[in-house]
Amino acid sequence: xxxxxxVLILLCIIAVITYLDRVCIAVAGPRMQADLHxxxxxxxxxxxxxxxxxxxxxxxxxxxxDRLGPRRxxxxxxxxxxxxxxxxxxxxxLSVLLIIxxxxxxxxxxxxxxxxxxxSRWFPPSARARVIGTVLLSTxxxxxxxxxxxVPIQTRFGWxxxxxxxxxxxxxxxxxxxxxxxxxxxxxxxxxxxxxDEVGPRPAxxxxxxxxxxxxxxxxxxxxxxxxxxxxxxxxxxxxxxQTFLIKGRGFAEKQxxxxxxxxxxxxxxxxxxxxxxxxxxRKLGLRWGRRAAGAGGATFAALALTAAILIxxxxxxxxxxxxxxMGMTFIQPNSFAVSIDxxxxxxxxxxxxxxxxxxxxxxxxxxxxxYLVKFSGSYVIPLIPMxxxxxxxxxxxxxxxxxxxxxxxxxxGTLKKSC
Numbered sequence: 001x002x003x004x005x006x007v008l009i010l011l012c013i014i015a016v017i018t019y020l021d022r023v024c025i026a027v028a029g030p031r032m033q034a035d036l037h038x039x040x041x042x043x044x045x046x047x048x049x050x051x052x053x054x055x056x057x058x059x060x061x062x063x064x065x066d067r068l069g070p071r072r073x074x075x076x077x078x079x080x081x082x083x084x085x086x087x088x089x090x091x092x093x094l095s096v097l098l099i100i101x102x103x104x105x106x107x108x109x110x111x112x113x114x115x116x117x118x119x120s121r122w123f124p125p126s127a128r129a130r131v132i133g134t135v136l137l138s139t140x141x142x143x144x145x146x147x148x149x150x151v152p153i154q155t156r157f158g159w160x161x162x163x164x165x166x167x168x169x170x171x172x173x174x175x176x177x178x179x180x181x182x183x184x185x186x187x188x189x190x191x192x193x194x195x196x197d198e199v200g201p202r203p204a205x206x207x208x209x210x211x212x213x214x215x216x217x218x219x220x221x222x223x224x225x226x227x228x229x230x231x232x233x234x235x236x237x238x239x240x241x242x243q244t245f246l247i248k249g250r251g252f253a254e255k256q257x258x259x260x261x262x263x264x265x266x267x268x269x270x271x272x273x274x275x276x277x278x279x280x281x282x283r284k285l286g287l288r289w290g291r292r293a294a295g296a297g298g299a300t301f302a303a304l305a306l307t308a309a310i311l312i313x314x315x316x317x318x319x320x321x322x323x324x325x326x327m328g329m330t331f332i333q334p335n336s337f338a339v340s341i342d343x344x345x346x347x348x349x350x351x352x353x354x355x356x357x358x359x360x361x362x363x364x365x366x367x368x369x370x371x372y373l374v375k376f377s378g379s380y381v382i383p384l385i386p387m388x389x390x391x392x393x394x395x396x397x398x399x400x401x402x403x404x405x406x407x408x409x410x411x412x413x414g415t416l417k418k419s420c
Contacts, residue, residue, distance in 0.1 A: 002195050003185065003188060003190070003191045003195060004122045004123055004185065004195065004199070006180075007118065007122045007181065008123075008131060008134060008135070010173075010176070010177055010180075010181065011115055011118065011119070011135045011138075012134065012135055012138035013138070013173060014074075014078060014111075014170070014173050014177070015115070015135050015136070015138035015139045015142065016138050016139065016141050016142040016145070017078075017142060017166075017169045017170050017173060018108075018111060018139060018142060019139040019140070019141075019142030019143040019146065019239075019264075020142040020143075020145060020146050020149070020166055020169065021081065021082075021085045021142075021166050021167075021170070022142075022143075022239055023142065023143045023146035023147070023150075023239055023264075024085070024088075024146055024150055024162055024163060024166055025046075025047075025088065025101075026047075026146075026239055026240050026241070026242060026243050026244075027146050027147045027150040027151065027154075027162075027243050027257060027260070028150055028154055028159040028162060028163075029043065029240075029241075029243055029244050030243060030244055030247050030248075030254070031154060031158075031159040031254075032091075032097075032159055033244070035159070036091070036092075036093060036094060036097065037094075038094055038097075039375070040244075040371045040374045040375055041371040041372050041374075041375045042094055042371070043244070043371055044367050044368045044369075044370055044371025044372065045098065045367075045368065045371070046094070046097055046098060046101055047101075047240040047241070047367035047371075048363075048364045048367035048368045049098050049101050049102045049105065050101040050102070050104055050105040051105060051236065051360045051363040051364045051367065052102070052105065052360070052364045053101075053102045053103070053104075053105030053106045053109065054105035054106075054108055054109045054360050055105075055109070055356070055357045055358075055359075055360025055361050055363075055364060056106075056109070056357070057105070057106050057109030057110065058109050058110060058113065058353040058354070058356045058357040058360065059350055059353040059354055059357055060109075060110075060353075061073065061077070061109050061110025061113065061114075061353065062110050062113030062114070062117070062350045062351075062352060062353020062354070062356075063350045063353065064110065065110065065113050065114040065117040065350075065353075066117060066347060066350055069117075069183030070114040070115075070117050070118040070121075070181070070183060071177070071178060071181050071182060071183050072178075073110065073114055074111065074114040074115075074118075074177065075174045075177055075178045077107060077108060077109075077110055077111050077114065078111075078170045078171075078173060078174040078177070079170070079171060079174050080106075080107030080108070081104060081107045081108040081111075081170060082167045082168070082169070082170030082171050082174070083107075083167065084100055084103055084104035084107055084167075085104070085163055085166050085167040085170070086163055086164050086166075086167030086168075087100050087104075087163075087167075088100055088101070088104070088163040089159075089160035089161065089162070089163030089164045090160070110353060112337070112352060112353075112356050113350070113352045113353035113356060115132075115135055116132070116337055116340060116341060116352035117352075118181075118183075119131050119132060119135070119341075120341050120345065121183060121184050121185070121199075122184075122185060122199060123199065124198055124199050125341075126279070127279070128338055128341055129274075129275045129276075129278040129279045129282075129334050129335065129337075129338035130275045130276055130279050130334075131275070132275055132333075132334040132337045132338055133271050133272055133273075133274050133275015133276065133278075133333075133334035134271075134272065134275065136271035136274075136275070136330065136333045136334055136337075137267070137268045137269075137270075137271035137272045137275075137330075139267075139271075140264040140265065140266075140267035140268040140270075140271060140330065141264070141268065142264075143238075143239070143261075143263075143264030143267060144261040144262075144264035144265050144267075144268070145261070146261075146264075147243070147257050147258055147260045147261050148258060148261055149162070150162045151254070151255070151257055151258055153165065155254070155255075185199055214407070214408060215407045215408065218405070218407055219400075220343065220400075220401060220402050220405045220407075221343070221354075221407060223397050223400045223401050224336075224339060224340075224343070224355060224397075224401050225354060225355060225358035226358065226393075226397050227295065227299075227332075227336070227394045227397040227398055227401065228336060228355045228356070228358040228359040228362065229358045229359065229361055229362035229365075230299075230362060230390040230391070230393045230394035230397065231299060231302075231329055231332050231336075231359070231362070231390070231391065231394040232359035232360070232362040232363050232366075233362035233363065233365055233366045233386075233387065233390045234302065234306070234325075234329065234362075234366070234387035234388075234390045234391050235326070235329040235330075235363075236362065236363035236366045236367060237366060237370065237384075237387060238263050238264075238267075238322075238326050238329075239363075240363075240366075240367050240370075241367070241370050241383075242260055242263065242322070243257050243260050244380075245380050246259075246260060246315070246319065248380055249379075249380030249381060250313075250315040250318050250319070250380075251315055252315060259316075259319060260319075262319060262320075262323045263319075263322055263323040263325075263326040263327075264326070265323075266323040266324060266326055266327035266330075267326050267327060267329075267330040268330075269327055270298070270326065270327035270328065270329065270330030270331040270333075271330045271331070271333060271334060273331060274294060274298060274330065274331035274332060274333060274334045274335055275334035275335075275338075277294050277297075277331070278290065278291060278294040278334055278335040278338060281293050281294050286404075287342065287403045287404050288402050288403055288404045290403075291335055291338070291339055291342070291398075291401065291403040292398050292399055292401060292403075294331070294332075294335040295332055295335050295336065295394070295395075295398030295401065296395045296396075296398040296399050297331070298328050298329070298330075298331030298332040298335070299328065299329075299332060299391050299392070299394040299395035299398060300328075300391070300392075300395045301324075301327075301328035301331070302324075302325050302326075302327075302328030302329050302331075302332075302391045303328075303388050303391035303392050303395065305321050305322075305324035305325040305327075305328055306321070306322070306325040306384060306387055306388050306391065307388055308321040308324075309321035309322045309325060309384070310381060310384050310385065310388070328391075329391075332394070336355060337352055337355070338403075339355075339401065339403045340352035340354075340355050342403040342404070342406075343403060343405060343406050343407050344406065344407045344408065345406070346408070347407070347408070351407070362390070366387070369383065369386070370383040
């Protein structure tokens with residue numbers, strides 16, 4: 001088996017662990033709110049403070065991936081978030097939980113930019129969307145496993161025990177990653193030259209950070225960032241409020257939360273289909289319209305499915321359409337990460353970090369707004385309506401994104417190098 005597929009396996013494993021740790025708090029949410037006496041509005045801040053810290057540190061840590069390489073940076077990230085996963089189980093009050101969740105977000109920031117950076121160095125351009133889709137679908141395995149593991153653990157040992165256990169997984173992974181992985185294929189002596197040649201020429205050094213004064217003038221970049229804000233405003237519901245919504249908004253019992261694995265199983269299909277569809281559409285329609293069609297199609301599908309979930313009161317049918325909504329959202333993700341490499345091949349870490357920062361801004365807004373809409377309306381359904389509008393906005397924005405338009409064209413990059 002080619003060495004790059006071992007890289008893919010390691011990335012898939014840590015992607016599973018990432019969502020196990022993230023979704024753990026969503027599944028434990030109803031018990032934690034009751035035990036620590038946290039209101040819906042305050043719980044929105046518990047969820048939001050994580051993504052705020054995560055978003056703020058995405059770009060700096062993505063830039064570190066470009067300069068120092070994913071081997072060292074990703075090892076630090078995984079060790080940090082594993083420690084704070086376990087510390088979540090020691091929270092004794094709202095204030096302590098907020099501090100832990102903030103530091104958790106600081107530590108986990110940059111994980112996905114490091115994934116993108118590693119993929120850009122180990123895989124040829126023609127396979128990147130499929131590879132990203134494969135890593136992303138692995139996150140859905142983590143999301144699907146979380147309720148299946150957390151509910152039995154917290155039923156028998158309490159909600160704190162699940163956080164103690166999950167923190168161990170990341171530490172074990174970090175040891176293997178640091179000992180085996182190298183930042184480029186040519187740095188691993190056992191990788192044959194034929195495989196190195198398949199990946200393609202190694203991008204020349206960027207000689208410094210992304211020149212933001214040039215990049216921020218790009219209308220293309222702003223559309224790209226805004227679509228990430230829009231789709232993850234809606235998508236973060238599944239990582240934060242889903243289980244609370246099912247119990248308090250649709251009358252599920254705690255034991256029935258095992259069914260909350262369904263959206264993540266559909267997310268596996270969405271990520272896998274999104275990656276393959278994006279590459280297939282690129283081959284058929286070209287890079288510009290291929291990426292556009294995949295992004296706009298996924299967002300439109302999600303908007304229609306979420307509308308059905310809002311209109312249907314039956315608990316199981318509502319969950320079914322919510323699952324389809326999540327499948328549409330996850331269909332977008334591989335396409336979105338692939339575009340970060342398309343438009344900034346020399347700055348894959350920082351470009352994907354900027355996109356993910358915009359996505360976390362959407363997640364932060366969503367988690368806070370959801371809690372306050374519940375507080376003022378007394379309904380867990382009303383907060384879903386803005387999510388439909390955000391998916392529609394995302395579809396419109398995708399039709400304006402041009403994946404062939406690089407942030408820093410080759411000629412301009414050459415000029416920048418000479419001036420260094």
